Amino acid sequence: MSLVIKDLHANIDETQILKGVNLEIPKGEVHAIMGPNGSGKSTLSKIITGHDDYDVKSGTVTMDGVDLLEMDVDERSREGVFLAFQYPAEVPGVSNANFIRAALQARLPDGEELDAVAYYKNLYSKMDVLEMDRKFTSRAVNEGFSGGEKKRNEILQMMMLEPKYCILDETDSGLDIDALKIVAKGVNAMRSEERGFLVITHYQRLLDYIQPDHVHVMSDGQIVKSGGKDLALELEESGYDFLKEGELANA
Amino acid sequence: MMTTTVPAWFADLQDEARAEYDTHPMPSRRDETWRFGNLKQLDFGGYTPDEGSEIRFSIPELPDGVICVPFEEALEKHSDLVQKYFMRNEPRLGSQKFAALHKANVKNGLFVYVPDNVQVEKPIEVSHVLKGSNKMTFPHTLVVTGKNAQVSVLDRFSSANDDDANICIAVNDLIAGEGSRLTYCAIQELNLVSRMIQINETSVGKDATAKAFTMNSGAQWARNEALSILEGEGAHSDMLSCSIPSGTQQFDQRTFQHHAAPHTNSDLLYKNSLYGNAKTVFSGLILVDEGAHYTDAYQTCRNLMMDDTAEANSMPGLEINADQVKCSHGSTSATISDEEIFYLRARGIPPHKARRLIARGFSAEAVEKLGNEALEDAVLEAVERKFSTL
Numbered sequence: 001m002s003l004v005i006k007d008l009h010a011n012i013d014e015t016q017i018l019k020g021v022n023l024e025i026p027k028g029e030v031h032a033i034m035g036p037n038g039s040g041k042s043t044l045s046k047i048i049t050g051h052d053d054y055d056v057k058s059g060t061v062t063m064d065g066v067d068l069l070e071m072d073v074d075e076r077s078r079e080g081v082f083l084a085f086q087y088p089a090e091v092p093g094v095s096n097a098n099f100i101r102a103a104l105q106a107r108l109p110d111g112e113e114l115d116a117v118a119y120y121k122n123l124y125s126k127m128d129v130l131e132m133d134r135k136f137t138s139r140a141v142n143e144g145f146s147g148g149e150k151k152r153n154e155i156l157q158m159m160m161l162e163p164k165y166c167i168l169d170e171t172d173s174g175l176d177i178d179a180l181k182i183v184a185k186g187v188n189a190m191r192s193e194e195r196g197f198l199v200i201t202h203y204q205r206l207l208d209y210i211q212p213d214h215v216h217v218m219s220d221g222q223i224v225k226s227g228g229k230d231l232a233l234e235l236e237e238s239g240y241d242f243l244k245e246g247e248l249a250n251a
Numbered sequence: 252m253m254t255t256t257v258p259a260w261f262a263d264l265q266d267e268a269r270a271e272y273d274t275h276p277m278p279s280r281r282d283e284t285w286r287f288g289n290l291k292q293l294d295f296g297g298y299t300p301d302e303g304s305e306i307r308f309s310i311p312e313l314p315d316g317v318i319c320v321p322f323e324e325a326l327e328k329h330s331d332l333v334q335k336y337f338m339r340n341e342p343r344l345g346s347q348k349f350a351a352l353h354k355a356n357v358k359n360g361l362f363v364y365v366p367d368n369v370q371v372e373k374p375i376e377v378s379h380v381l382k383g384s385n386k387m388t389f390p391h392t393l394v395v396t397g398k399n400a401q402v403s404v405l406d407r408f409s410s411a412n413d414d415d416a417n418i419c420i421a422v423n424d425l426i427a428g429e430g431s432r433l434t435y436c437a438i439q440e441l442n443l444v445s446r447m448i449q450i451n452e453t454s455v456g457k458d459a460t461a462k463a464f465t466m467n468s469g470a471q472w473a474r475n476e477a478l479s480i481l482e483g484e485g486a487h488s489d490m491l492s493c494s495i496p497s498g499t500q501q502f503d504q505r506t507f508q509h510h511a512a513p514h515t516n517s518d519l520l521y522k523n524s525l526y527g528n529a530k531t532v533f534s535g536l537i538l539v540d541e542g543a544h545y546t547d548a549y550q551t552c553r554n555l556m557m558d559d560t561a562e563a564n565s566m567p568g569l570e571i572n573a574d575q576v577k578c579s580h581g582s583t584s585a586t587i588s589d590e591e592i593f594y595l596r597a598r599g600i601p602p603h604k605a606r607r608l609i610a611r612g613f614s615a616e617a618v619e620k621l622g623n624e625a626l627e628d629a630v631l632e633a634v635e636r637k638f639s640t641l
């Protein structure tokens with residue numbers, strides 16, 4: 001049981017962004033992808049989610065054996081893929097509580113109504129873990145939220161939807177150290193044998209709190225190096241300069 | 252139908268109104284108040300004035316002293332009060348001729364009078380059901396609150412069936428006395444072959460708060476004229492609307508916020524969600540009289556274009572003759588962005604439900620300003636009824 005990306009090539013307009021990505025995330029594991037800005041990390045996460053800005057030229061993405069690329073965005077989500085966005089959208093007029101409720105309702109069979117009382121109880125308890133004020137239930141989705149509040153809100157959704165595979169795209173950016181610890185607590189509480197994680201980050205800092213099983217380095221649309229969690233520390237020390245110096249061969 | 256005898260003053264008024272109707276010219280293209288309007292809808296040929304509508308009252312238990320009776324009964328039993336408040340001012344937003352027609356023909360409706368210091372908690376509800384075919388009906392709602400009184404009134408307009416074409420020319424007079432709170436809400440759900448003109452006139456006294464809400468869901472064509480006059484110092488007026496035209500429906504909205512006293516404020520929020528080939532016109536005017544200093548007046552019309560075949564026209568206007576005035580007006584037309592839809596879909600919400608969720612939230616922003624749970628629920632239910640047809 002895993003999320004498998006095989007030889008994925010993708011373009012935006014005429015530009016090649018992903019140039020053959022291979023990655024396997026088994027359930028129960030946390031994988032981290034690091035890499036310089038512009039290397040294609042967000043692109044990869046959005047393609048897995050089903051964003052239609054990108055043209056998949058070749059390769060496959062499967063989840064527990066099922067072809068994800070054949071599915072619509074919303075179908076993928078209901079099947080268990082979740083992306084905590086680097087830049088979450090704002091949805092004016094729709095309250096956060098109604099939004100998450102609609103997302104849960106969409107997972108129920110036709111004719112079955114979500115139990116509102118149980119829903120709010122669950123929502124509040126998750127918000128407590130993330131130390132989010134109750135006022136965020138009635139505020140419009142992400143509208144006027146600070147960067148950090150948006151990131152917490154992404155994790156709140158993840159906790160509520162209980163996906164099979166969670167992708168976190170730069171969830172640490174915009175968070176101060178206290179907020180980072182809180183978010184990591186939420187993520188760690190969800191780690192289980194039943195769930196896989198892909199944590200995308202530019203900095204090693206996040207990985208102190210969400211300890212990965214494997215670390216991959218992405219550069220220019222490819223995974224160029226993989227290793228254990230020590231790789232993140234090495235990168236922190238020496239930076240990404242090695243990518244330019246052709247040291248890849250030693251990886 | 253049996254006619255009760257009406258007081259002499261009223262019979263005279265109706266005679267005058269008949270003459271007035273004949274002398275007022277038909278609106279023309281050149282009239283500013285009918286700009287972008289659909290004048291063809293004003294051809295009432297083949298329609299006969301009649302008590303076509305059935306009226307049902309749903310009246311909560313009322314404290315002593317409150318008068319809440321059908322309009323015709325009020326004419327009989329509370330003639331002086333009705334005379335004092337009935338259609339005191341000329342309409343200013345284009346429908347003088349149709350106001351005269353209403354005046355000449357009005358027979359039924361509701362009269363509410365809440366004496367000083369009396370509060371009515373639950374809404375008084377009236378339902379006008381248009382019946383028969385090719386009939387014109389003229390419902391009237393007159394609500395008066397005394398000093399520090401409080402009341403809320405809900406008017407519903409609907410059709411007995413889907414096929415009979417009728418015309419409804421409704422007038423509502425709202426007179427909010429000093430320090431009182433008067434809330435009025437109209438829910439229009441006529442069938443798609445009927446037409447509606449609704450003329451709303453609100454007078455807000457010293458330190459009083461008036462809220463008037465109009466929800467348009469039905470009718471092939473609906474014209475709303477809403478005038479709020481802030482007469483007393485410290486008066487506050489909320490003018491709210493949410494409309495959901497679809498198919499070939501056309502809604503024509505004209506508003507007037509008239510600040511006639513200092514330290515008054517008015518807040519207007521009109522929200523239209525347009526589907527299919529629907530068309531809306533919004534024309535709003537803020538007038539601040541000389542001497543009406545320290546006035547705050549806000550006017551916002553927002554259009555959510557659910558299909559690119561729909562058309563929304565907005566014409567905001569301002570005339571300020573006083574100092575220390577805060578005014579803003581603006582209108583926007585927006586579509587739902589792909590990014591919003593993608594975000595909702597990325598959480599598992601199917602595309603049509605995502606669009607519905609956003610449209611619902613869009614309407615709810617105006618509804619929430621009503622600040623009256625029973626009325627808010629009534630409007631939100633009407634919103635859902637409309638959505639279920641789309």
Ligand SMILES: Nc1ncnc2c1ncn2[C@@H]1O[C@H](COP(=O)(O)OP(=O)(O)O)[C@@H](O)[C@H]1O
Pocket residue numbers: 012017035036037038039040041042043044053
């Ligand atoms: N919507 C887009 N339009 C044009 N170029 C894009 C778009 N999204 C990403 N790119 C380009 O694709 C490359 C990879 O971007 P991205 O996946 O966001 O990288 P990362 O997340 O690793 O910083 C960059 O060169 C970026 O400029």
Ligand SMILES: [Mg+2]
Pocket residue numbers: 041042043086169170
């Ligand atoms: Mg990125």
